[in-house]
Amino acid sequence: MSAMKFFMPQVNQMGSGCLEEAIIDICKLGYKKALIVTDKVLVEVGLVGSVVEKMGAKGIEAVIFDGTQPNPTCGNVEAGLKLLNEGQCDFVISLGGGSPHDCAKGIAIVAANGGNIRDYEGVDVSEKPQFPLVAVNTTAGTASEITRFCIITDEERHVKMAIVDKNTTPLMSVNDPALMVGMPKSLTAATGMDALTHAVEAYVSTIATPVTDCCAIKAIELIRDNLEAAVADGNDLEARENMAYAQLLAGMAFNNASLGYVHAMAHQLGGFYDLPHGVCNAILLPHVQTYNAQVCPERLAHVATAMGVDVAGLTAQEGAEKAIEAIKVLSAKIDIPAGLEVLGVKADDFPILTENALKDACGFTNPKQATPEEITAIFAAAM
Numbered sequence: 001m002s003a004m005k006f007f008m009p010q011v012n013q014m015g016s017g018c019l020e021e022a023i024i025d026i027c028k029l030g031y032k033k034a035l036i037v038t039d040k041v042l043v044e045v046g047l048v049g050s051v052v053e054k055m056g057a058k059g060i061e062a063v064i065f066d067g068t069q070p071n072p073t074c075g076n077v078e079a080g081l082k083l084l085n086e087g088q089c090d091f092v093i094s095l096g097g098g099s100p101h102d103c104a105k106g107i108a109i110v111a112a113n114g115g116n117i118r119d120y121e122g123v124d125v126s127e128k129p130q131f132p133l134v135a136v137n138t139t140a141g142t143a144s145e146i147t148r149f150c151i152i153t154d155e156e157r158h159v160k161m162a163i164v165d166k167n168t169t170p171l172m173s174v175n176d177p178a179l180m181v182g183m184p185k186s187l188t189a190a191t192g193m194d195a196l197t198h199a200v201e202a203y204v205s206t207i208a209t210p211v212t213d214c215c216a217i218k219a220i221e222l223i224r225d226n227l228e229a230a231v232a233d234g235n236d237l238e239a240r241e242n243m244a245y246a247q248l249l250a251g252m253a254f255n256n257a258s259l260g261y262v263h264a265m266a267h268q269l270g271g272f273y274d275l276p277h278g279v280c281n282a283i284l285l286p287h288v289q290t291y292n293a294q295v296c297p298e299r300l301a302h303v304a305t306a307m308g309v310d311v312a313g314l315t316a317q318e319g320a321e322k323a324i325e326a327i328k329v330l331s332a333k334i335d336i337p338a339g340l341e342v343l344g345v346k347a348d349d350f351p352i353l354t355e356n357a358l359k360d361a362c363g364f365t366n367p368k369q370a371t372p373e374e375i376t377a378i379f380a381a382a383m
């Protein structure tokens, strides 16, 4: 094992009611005017208004950018940056799930470093820390509120750019389950499976460490025990809170151990067909792990145990198969589509999807490096 670093925000607020604590901390840091990066749905349901009101009561002004698309684009980043500059804001708040957090990171990194968001594709390209960012999470899945990963769709090239940069780490993360009760069932399911994918990919990553392993396994256990309940009853605050912790732990794991081909391939599906990230991951996860079981069956057998399967007396290979089966069963129980075909994915597009998946930085830590033919075969199996 070589030298490792562990990245996460300086301060991480967790638990019911922690948003109030976060606003007090923001006041103490001396910030006066926020650009709130969010989406139209959260404005319509009144969540943005209630946060603005709470901040206003403490003397913090806000400018709202609600133009974030589900797969945030370079154009979204430019539009938000314009508002930040026009409003002379002194910090950024992202309010929502992965999309607003990623869009806000894009805005904050360009605000501090100049140029265009396309300039920062790749690993640690930026030179300066981003504009101060407080990430207030309303979903339980992406963990973008704590990570140095920022995924922006280049609408001209139809690709999702992976920006993996320590300077995109938010200053503070806020995971208040009270903000998550309004999440619809399908979003709860998709984001929960995204979190499971983070944990599994980080656990089998080539740069996993005992620290990331611990986070990944606990995340899988919490997802096993709480995801179905959170999907079945969105008002189950205990399940919501446990899923908030699960996704945070999975985020801590992948922020430091990185990911694998599930994400590298899902990014291409998301960028090409504008499909939901969590659903693409959920469908690809068992197929990529079937491929990975050739090289790390022991690790996947540990995943089976964390998923609640008794693997005593089984070979590592059999244990890995049990993990893959348990993932499929959980997906089916929460109504994740069984294959990519129903989402409109076309076999004719496999060559370009494969080419771009192999360039995605998330795949570099997959436990087995694949040929283009192997990636195409995984896409085909997931149809």
Ligand SMILES: [Fe+2]
Pocket: 142, 194, 198, 263, 277, 281
């Ligand atoms: Fe993800």
